[in-house]
Amino acid sequence: xxxxxxxxxxxxxxxxxxxxxxxxxxxxxxxxxxxLVLADFLLLISVPFRIDxxxxxxxxxxxxxxxxxxxxxxxxxxxxxxxxxxVVALDRYFKVVHPHHCISHINVTKAGWVAVLMWTVVIAxxxxxxxxxxxxxxxNVSLCRSFNTYDKIPxxxxxxxxxxxxxxxxxxxLLLFCSARIACYLHQRQMDKQKGVRRAIRxxxxxNLVFTICFLPSIITGLGGMYMKYYHPMDLTCYxxxxxxxxxxxxxxxxxxxxxxxIYFFSSSMFLDAVKSSICHLCFKKRKNLRPSSDxxxxxxx
Numbered sequence: 600x601x602x603x604x605x606x607x608x609x610x611x612x613x614x615x616x617x618x619x620x621x622x623x624x625x626x627x628x629x630x631x632x633x634x635l636v637l638a639d640f641l642l643l644i645s646v647p648f649r650i651d652x653x654x655x656x657x658x659x660x661x662x663x664x665x666x667x668x669x670x671x672x673x674x675x676x677x678x679x680x681x682x683x684x685x686v687v688a689l690d691r692y693f694k695v696v697h698p699h700h701c702i703s704h705i706n707v708t709k710a711g712w713v714a715v716l717m718w719t720v721v722i723a724x725x726x727x728x729x730x731x732x733x734x735x736x737x738x739n740v741s742l743c744r745s746f747n748t749y750d751k752i753p754x755x756x757x758x759x760x761x762x763x764x765x766x767x768x769x770x771x772x773l774l775l776f777c778s779a780r781i782a783c784y785l786h787q788r789q790m791d792k793q794k795g796v797r798r799a800i801r802x803x804x805x806x807n808l809v810f811t812i813c814f815l816p817s818i819i820t821g822l823g824g825m826y827m828k829y830y831h832p833m834d835l836t837c838y839x840x841x842x843x844x845x846x847x848x849x850x851x852x853x854x855x856x857x858x859x860x861x862i863y864f865f866s867s868s869m870f871l872d873a874v875k876s877s878i879c880h881l882c883f884k885k886r887k888n889l890r891p892s893s894d895x896x897x898x899x900x901x
Contacts, residue, residue: 600650600850604643607857611639614860621873627710628690631683632863634714638679639856645672646853652743659743663734666743671728673853674745674759678721678766680855681814684862685770686717688806692777696784724762727755746821746845764822767814774807805865813855816848 618633625633648669652659659666693703705713728745731753735742745759752760781800824841827834 600646600653600853603850603853603857604646604650607639607853608643610860611636611643611856614863615640617873621876623873625707627705627707628687630707630710630714631686631690634718635680635683635687635859635862638676638683639859641672641679642676642853642856645669645676646856649673649853657740657742659734659741661743663732666734667729667731670733670743670745671725674725674728675721676856677814677852678725678762679718680859681766681770681810682717682721683714684806684810685773686713687862688774688777688803691802692781695781724758724766727753727759731755764818767818771810771815774803774810778803778807801865802862805862809855809858809862813851813858816851817845820845820848 614636618629618636622629648661648665661669689702693700697703733743733745735744745756781803785800820841824838824845827838827841831837
C-alpha cells in the first residue's frame, strides 16, 4: 500500500493537472475519465490511515467515527472506479460496434448527468457503512473492518456484502462481452488495422486487465472464506488462511489508483496529446531558460 501511494499520488496529481489545465475541450469519455481521477483521490486520502492501522498490527487509533468514514470512502472509491471504468469501456464499445446508436452521440452535458447519477447510486449503496458500527473492541485491540465477525449480520452489512460481489461480477462479464464483440466485429470487417479502432481495442483490453488484477483476487478469497465458514466451519486452518489472503488481496483493490493513469493514456487520444504537448512545452521553457541572453553572449564574444 505504501508503494501504491508513492506511485499513485504523483500519477493522479499529474492526471488531474492535465485534465483541468491542459485539455482544450472535453468529450463524454473524457468526463468519465476525470471522474475516475476524482474517485482515486478518495482512495489516496483514506489509504494512509489503513497503512497506519496495519503498521500497528490492526490496532485502530482514530476512533469509531473516522473508522466509518474511512471505510465508506474506500468502498465508494472501489464502486466508483468500477462504475466509471465500465462506462469508459461501454463508450468505446458503442463507438466501434454501434457508431450510429444514440449512445454514441451523447454530448458532454448528458454525460455529466450520467456521472451525477452514477455517483448518487454508488454513494447510496455504501450508506450502510456509515450507519453501522464497524469499530470493534477485541480485548486490548481496537479493530476497524468492514468485514467483521458478527453473531448476526446486520441487514445493511448484508447489502454491502452482496454489492461487493455483484458490482464486480456484473461489470466484469460486461467488459469481457465488450472485448469479445469488438474483436469479432473488427475481424469480420477487417478494420482492426485502423489507428482509432486499435486505440479502442487497447483501451478495453487495458481496462479488463486493470479490473481483473485489482478486484478479482479479493472476490475469489472472500467467497472462499464465506464458503469455508458456512459449509466447513470446523476447518479453522483453511478459513484463517483464506481470511489472511483476503486481507492481503484487499490491498490489490487499492492498486487501481496507481494503474488508472495507464487507462487514461490508452483510452483518450486527447489526454495523450495533452501529455505530449505539456512535455514539449516544459522542454521548450527549459531550453529557453538555459539559452544565454544576448548581452551575455556579446560579452563573451568581446
